[in-house]
Amino acid sequence: MRLQDYLRIIRKRWWVVALVPLIAAVAAYAFSKTQTPLYRSQARYVVLFNRLDTGGNIFAGQILSAYINLVYRPDRLQTVANELQIDKTGQQLMEFVRLQPQPNSSIIVIEADYYTPELSQQLADAVGRLLNARVVEANRNNISQDRASLDMAPAQYVGIATPKTKINVLAGALLGLVLGVLLAFVLEYLDDTVRNAADVERYTGLPTIGAIPGGATGAGRRPRFRPATAVGVIAAATHSREDYER
Incomplete structure (x- = not known):
């Protein structure tokens, strides 16, 4: 085509x-x-380290994921659900909370979605406090000189998560x-209806040589024509007048 x-x-x-x-x-x-709307709040925590050399940067890249793994667990989030009196289990709450490490900038982003903006903010803040507690505990149990701390800020409501x-x-x-x-x-x-000469030529692949009137459709109306297609070859006349007189 x-x-x-x-x-x-x-x-x-x-x-x-x-x-x-x-x-x-x-x-x-x-x-x-x-759909039931979910509202999103976000908290950004800067992780501060006592070492700024190359070894400290490697330490930072490794420790961020370790801190998140200490918090993003059903048993840890169950304490958050109990604190906020949310009718969810820790396993269910994992669907509403995300922790995203950003090693290049030494930042941990906490996103929390819930059914009201207020509860989404409270949820993000509660997870942040839990994260800070894990960091403090890790520092206390760490026998090396590497230490980390969180620069905490209140969670901010960012908008509707779903539906978009x-x-x-x-x-x-x-x-x-x-x-x-x-x-x-x-x-x-x-649709195999033939309505005009163009349809005939398109469907049959043959040229249209004329149209046959289909009869008048009423007073004052023009008659419809049915297209006739060429179905053969018209041969040239080869006989003279004398041949026919014989």
Whole structure:
């Protein structure tokens, strides 16, 4: 098919191409509104080390993940759930909390999602206090000269974590657009109706040499014509007039 054929199909089935994305966008919006929103708060803790040489940097890269592993456990988060009186187990709370180390900047980012902005902030702060307690305990038990401490700051509310209504609607519309275009071509493929001479030439591969009137459709209306296709070759006349007189 040529590019003109693709454009012709899209123009012909424009209502399908427009309707499917609209339905998909409305469905994505409705789905987003049925979801229970989760609100996100974030706390950023700078990890300070008593050594700033190369050995201290290596120590920093190793210790950040170790600190997170001391906190991001069901038994540790269970103490947070008990402290905040959250009706969740420590295992369930792991789905609402994330700790992300950033070794290059010696930062640990704590993100907490929950059903209210206030509780999400309290949850992030509680996990931060638990992390600081683990750091203090690790320093007390550390027999080397390497020590670390946390520069703590209150958690800040950053916005709605889920649902992302605008993103969902946009994604639904784009997906619907793709499906709409595909559906338009499927409908065109299934439609074998011949409406004009161009359809005849396209389906049969033969040139149209004329149109046969289909009869008038009423007073004042032009008659419809049925296209007739060339189905053979017209041979040139080879006999003279004298041959016919014989």
